[in-house]
Amino acid sequence: MATPTLDKVEGAKPASVASPYITVTFRIRRYNPEISSEAEWQDFPIEIDPKERVLDGLHKIKWETDGTLTFRRSCAHGICGSDAMRINGKNRLACKTLIKDINPEKPITIEAIKGLTVLKDLVVDMDPFFQAYRDVMPFLITKGNEPTRERLQSAEDRERFDDTTKCILCAACTSSCPVFWNDGQYFGPAAIVNAHRFIFDSRDEGGEQRLEILNDKDGVWRCRTTFNCTDACPRGIEVTKAIQEVKRALITRRF
Numbered sequence: 001m002a003t004p005t006l007d008k009v010e011g012a013k014p015a016s017v018a019s020p021y022i023t024v025t026f027r028i029r030r031y032n033p034e035i036s037s038e039a040e041w042q043d044f045p046i047e048i049d050p051k052e053r054v055l056d057g058l059h060k061i062k063w064e065t066d067g068t069l070t071f072r073r074s075c076a077h078g079i080c081g082s083d084a085m086r087i088n089g090k091n092r093l094a095c096k097t098l099i100k101d102i103n104p105e106k107p108i109t110i111e112a113i114k115g116l117t118v119l120k121d122l123v124v125d126m127d128p129f130f131q132a133y134r135d136v137m138p139f140l141i142t143k144g145n146e147p148t149r150e151r152l153q154s155a156e157d158r159e160r161f162d163d164t165t166k167c168i169l170c171a172a173c174t175s176s177c178p179v180f181w182n183d184g185q186y187f188g189p190a191a192i193v194n195a196h197r198f199i200f201d202s203r204d205e206g207g208e209q210r211l212e213i214l215n216d217k218d219g220v221w222r223c224r225t226t227f228n229c230t231d232a233c234p235r236g237i238e239v240t241k242a243i244q245e246v247k248r249a250l251i252t253r254r255f
């Protein structure tokens with residue numbers, strides 16, 4: 001005869017389920033030029049499941065506590081690149097950072113990425129970043145007539161620049177670079193990554209032009225190989241390696 005399980009025993013109470021919620025403090029660097037010229041830290045204690053993401057916590061604050069909290073986000077799934085911010089001192093995407101992974105027992109510090117002008121709270125002026133991106137001509141350049149069929153490429157040739165196709169232009173790399181912090185004129189890692197993506201594309205014929213652009217005093221030679229960019233990239237792109245490959249192409253003119 002089968003032994004009755006606990007939930008089938010008459011009168012037995014269901015085991016209580018522990019609440020997954022804990023109290024976490026988000027310590028956010030607030031800045032509103034219409035109120036004060038100084039930024040200041042503000043604490044927000046929230047009840048949240050630590051398996052949620054930092055972005056969920058920010059939404060909770062914005063929707064339930066303070067609607068003036070300002071930050072960018074769109075896809076919420078690590079694709080659009082709009083919610084890069086400095087979380088516990090490190091550049092990350094808020095939508096890809098689980099609260100449980102960043103020591104929620106202590107206040108979690110959240111501030112805007114560095115090196116770009118803060119407009120409000122966690123929102124920075126991205127214009128210089130996108131200008132550097134545009135300056136390296138991030139599009140296919142070809143000469144001659146348009147082919148009647150697609151431009152063919154071997155699997156090996158495609159592999160040559162596969163890593164740098166993954167960039168989502170979040171600016172986590174560029175805004176973690178000490179050279180960029182000190183002098184916003186430097187093109188920055190993200191622009192070089194996107195130049196790399198076309199320089200090493202066998203179908204492209206604008207490599208020489210891009211290399212000359214990056215041969216500038218504000219180009220690749222400013223890189224000090226600190227690897228901050230590679231550590232910060234949420235897409236796992238080997239950013240420093242890509243920069244080194246562009247430097248090498250400039251010396252050898254082989255790419």
Ligand code: SF4
Binds near residue numbers: 168170172174232
């Ligand atoms: S290289 Fe990585 S960190 Fe830099 S902009 Fe692209 S995705 Fe973001």
Ligand code: FES
Binds near residue numbers: 073078095096
């Ligand atoms: S919201 Fe799109 S990458 Fe995070």
